[in-house]
Amino acid sequence: MRITTLGSQASKCAALIALCTGLVACGGGSSGSALDNLNGGGGGNGNGSSSSAGNELAQIGRGSGDNFVPGEIGKGIGDNTLSAGGNTLLSVNVVNNGSLITDSVAVTFSSPCIAAGEALLSPQTGGTCEDGCPTDVVQTSNGQATIRYTANGCIGSDTIKATTTYGGSVISAETTIDVAADTVTSLRFIDASPSLITLKGSGGIETSTLRFRVLGSTGAPVKDVDVNFALSRTSGGLQLVSSSGTSGVDGYVYTTVQAGTVPGPVQVIATTDGGITTQSIGLVLSSGLPDQNSFSIAASDVAPPSWNTDGVESTITVRAADAFNNPAPIGTPIYFTASGAAIDGDCLITPDDDNPERSSGSCSVNWTSQEPRQYSDVNFSINESSLTLECPPGVAECRDGRLKIIATTLGNESFIDTNGNGLFDLNEDVFYTADSTEGNAAARAINCLASQPVSGSASHQTSGGISNAFGCDDLGSPYLDRNFNGAYDSNEEIATIDGETETQYSSGNGLYNGVLCRPADADAGLCSRDPVLVRADMTLVMSCSRPLRTSDGRLPGQPTTPVVLGPNQVKSVRMLLADCNGNGIPAGSETTAYDEVANNADVVVSPDGVWPSSQEYGYVTLFITAGEEPPSGAAGIDVTIGGNTWTFLIPIEAQGFPTE
CATH class of the missing domain: 2.60.40.2410 (Uncharacterised protein PF12988, DUF3872)
Known part of the structure; x- marks a missing residue:
């Protein structure tokens, strides 16, 4: 049979397939079949196409x-x-x-x-x-x-x-x-994770993984290179978990450091078999637990306008560091207690915003205004001659709206490390207790009664003076000092953590308590490795949105008689400015001069403008200046708090001006 016209390649294939139907020889094992030749030899030779299906000319x-x-x-x-x-x-x-x-x-x-x-x-x-x-x-x-x-x-x-x-x-x-194989030309330290580890037995993170990288002449990583590791010091049981390693396909090689009991910086020395060496940086072995004199508390608004308003917030932030002033580790829990309103119970120390591998040493919670509000058992009096608010004798605080917030966490007491070895040494380092005789012993004993005493390393006072800030490092139980008298009273809460309950106040035990006590010294009773509750407390004021006024409606210090002025004379009037409870006025309050009813007189007030948040009352001075003409009317001051304005006027009289 002869095929005279086939048309397209596809129709040729169809005709040939039909022609070969039933013929044993058609499509047989011949590598040079008519069909293969027609398809350009694309039958799957491993060099051009993968199968006989589809378009075999590609x-x-x-x-x-x-x-x-x-x-x-x-x-x-x-x-x-x-x-x-x-x-x-x-x-x-x-x-x-x-x-x-x-x-x-x-x-x-x-x-x-x-x-x-x-x-x-x-x-x-x-x-x-x-x-x-x-x-x-x-x-x-x-x-x-x-x-x-x-x-x-x-x-x-x-x-x-x-x-x-x-x-x-x-x-x-x-x-x-x-x-071609590369030549190892450099060994680089990359990082330590984490960069701060805590002393062995302190309960914190006690190991760190260090990463190095092997690089070749072109800067590309080199794999399968053996690297040996060594520590710059091994005191206190500091050791390497692995003393050697082999670089991977990315050139990285790792080792792990395990903490000992002696604090300080740690360096790992890495060396290739070819003698290329480098040293790590940035790894610190520290106590990890916060110590007392490195623990502080602050508020975004120390006097939020909340005496008359619920739902007003202030952010309470704690900052914590250890005995070497390294930030407390990420995840360290901080616990909060307040004597008024509501406060979040705890927060965890957060990573640093710029470097998440490092600790910020801080965390924050929200305090929110609500009941209970704090009232004083007694009232203050206004002394207009001295422009002060006075409590009855023997009363430390007598103003409403003042409350205490205390933050606590497990940590170490503080001491002055006079020999700089990073460990506590009895009779060599300075650790003040209520029985210490240096300086003003009576003042020190008073300081030791405070929930948050001033530490010895902060006071630097060893002799003379009458200050209560003579250092005390021996901590008693933390408590909410509701009456602000600086000593524990039976009706005041003892601050605890993790839901633990402690009903009995305990004074300091006379020993340093913390992980910087050597185990042998702890066994001998020279110090203790037991943690204590370190603490920081602060006063928060629920400020009132009305100014404090005398019974007859004046600002304290505002005269009841006219101010008398002669020609070109200047007189000033100083007045006390506080909220309705005698505390500082809220942030954003404003004082401005009022001269709309003052004739032939200039009126200036200082300070003039917006006031910052303050827990304590302040003072405002009104300056009244006469000219050549006799003044009259009244000079005044506008006090704006919480959007409401009060105007206080002082009459003006002229004296000594020529009469016509």
Whole structure:
């Protein structure tokens, strides 16, 4: 039978298949069958196409025209060896029936080194791929795909494959690049995580993992390099968990430091077999637990306008550090108690905003106004001659709206480390107790009664004076000093943590308590390694949105008789300014001069403008100046608190002016 017209290639195939139906010889094992020849020999030879299905005229390879080699990737370096860290271009062409395709296809490049991160791909022009584009894929619509291959720690032979799909067939090409081994030229310390560890047995984080990196002459990482580690000191049982390691494909090699009992900076010395050495930085072994004199508390608003309003907030922030003034570790819990309104129960020390691996040493909670509000058992009196508010004799505080907030956590007592060895030494270091005789012993004994005594390292006072701030480092139970008298009273709460209940107040035990006590000294009773509750307390004022006035409606100090002025004379009037409870006026309150009814007189007030938040009352002075003409009327001051304004006027009279 002769076929005279076949038309398209597809119709030729259909006719031949129909012709061969039932013939044993058709489609047999011959590698040179008529069908194979008609399809251009694309029967799956491993160099151009992957199967006999789909469009078998599509091929991928290098070169073009008569020089096209199917199944091979073109290399910019040819058959030469690629230097360590070097780069070369990889190129393939996608053809169909011998011509470059004009359809859009994606060519993907892959290899073992690429998968391991030991070789990097980038656009042929260099630089980096734009955000969102895969660096191992080249999108082409002209049949040509080129990518840049850079050795990044790869050593030896790397077989690279370029793959795409066209006309329903997956077609691929391959090549092999030989990469020369790199020479180790540097060993770098990268980081320590965490950078602060606590003394052995302190209950904190006691290990840190240190990371170093082995790099070659081109700056690329070098794998399979042995590195040995050593500590700069081993005092107190400080040790390495691993004394050697081998760099991975990314060049990183690791070791772990385990804490001892002696604080201070820690250095790890890393050395390759080739003698390249470096040293770690930034790792500190510290007590970890906060100590008393490094524990403080503050409020975003110390006198929020909340005596008459619920739901007003103030942010309460605690800052904590250990005996070496390193920030307390991330996650250290801080507990809060207040004698009025409501406060969040606890917070955890947070990471630093700029470096999440480091501790900020601080955390915050919200205090919110509500009941109970605090009332004094007795009232103050106004002394207008001295412009002061006075409590009855023997009463420490007699103003409403004042409450105590106390923050506590487990920590260590403080001492003055006179020999600088970072450990407590009895009879050598300074640790003040209620029985210490240095300086004003009576004042020190009073200071020791306070819930938050002034520590010896903060007072620096050893002789003379009558101050109650002579140092006391021996801590008793923390308590809410409701009556502000600086001593524990039976009706005051003892601050506890974790829901523990302590009903009996305990004074200091006369010993240093903390992890800087040597275990042997603790066994001998010279000091104690037991933690204590370190604490910081503060007064918060629920300020009132009305000014304090005398029974006849004046500001304290405001005269009841006119101010008499002669020609060009200046007189001043000083007045006390407080809220309705005798505390400071709320932040944002304003004082301004009122001169609308003053004739022939200038009126100036100081301070003039907005007041800051303050717990204590202040003073305002009104200056009244006469001119050549007789003054009259009244000089005044406007006091604006919480959006409401009160005007206080002082009559003016003239004296000594010429009469006509």
